[in-house]
Amino acid sequence: MGDLYALDFDGVLCDSCGESSRSALKAAKIRWPNLFNGVDSSLEQWILDQMHFVRPVVETGYENLLLVRLLLEIQIPSIRKSSVAAGLTVEGILENWSKLKPVIMEEWNENRDALIDLFGKVRDEWIDNDLSGWISANRLYPGVADALKFASSRVYIVTTKQSRFADALLRELAGVTIPSERIYGLGTGPKVEVLKQLQRKSEHEGLRLHFVEDRIATLKNVIKEPELDGWNLYLGNWGYNTQKEREEAASIPRIQVLDLSAFSNKLK
Ligand SMILES: [Mg+2]
Secondary structure, three states: OOOEEEEEOOOOOOOOOHHHHHHHHHHHHHHHHHHHHHOOHHHHHHHHHHHHHHHHHHHOOOOOHHHHHHHHHOOOOOHHOOOOOOOOOHHHHHHHHHHHHHHHHHHHOOOHHHHHHHHHHHHHHHHHHHHHHHHHHHOOOHHHHHHHOOOOOEEEEEOOOHHHHHHHHHHHHHHOOOOOOHEEEEOOOOOOHHHHHHHHHHOOOOOEEEEEEEOHHHHHHHHOOHHHOEEEEEEEEOOOOOHHHHHHOOOOEEEEEEEEEHHHHOOO
């Protein structure tokens, strides 16, 4: 018997919030240049600060662009094009993001794939122009690099990030190369489907299966799938989740709430 770990990337291995917020701000300025007329550096900094609070709602990177614009609409009434910004607070975004998102996508007339594409391009440009600056806007959580280096378990990365970015960060920040067939990134399908693929592989027969995530909604999707009943599920409490979500996870028998040192020890 051995262990197989499927690991989320952002909020489990890597604190990328500073980088994704700055990439989103750059991309938002390209997508909606007129909205940023007269936006000074202190308002930009306010947006970047708020992005840390709302980060738990983000499932896929492009949503950061939507959050940047929504925060801007909250601050500047004259540029509002959405019906939801008036009176909206950061707490309101945390509570209601799944309802707000389709409304603003429609009212702003935006397209998911186009935003994903733009967000990826902005990152690629940042990497091309200033690799060390881009890398240093990310950090691995303490102990993660060694835990990956010395892991005796079979490790897969299951992330909504584009694989090439996860790969670059693991190489640069951890000195670890995870073979590309072990990184399931954006475009490889929903995480529940990736977990099914992993457990069906004949080479994984008999392994204990573990999935570590920081997003409770994703873990709840796994619980809904009877085929995935064999997976041990963990919510990392150091990642992008709220106190309320951690309490909810603790009340669900199937989910174990894990702290960072327990996680590192498990991988070894
Ligand atoms: Mg995550």
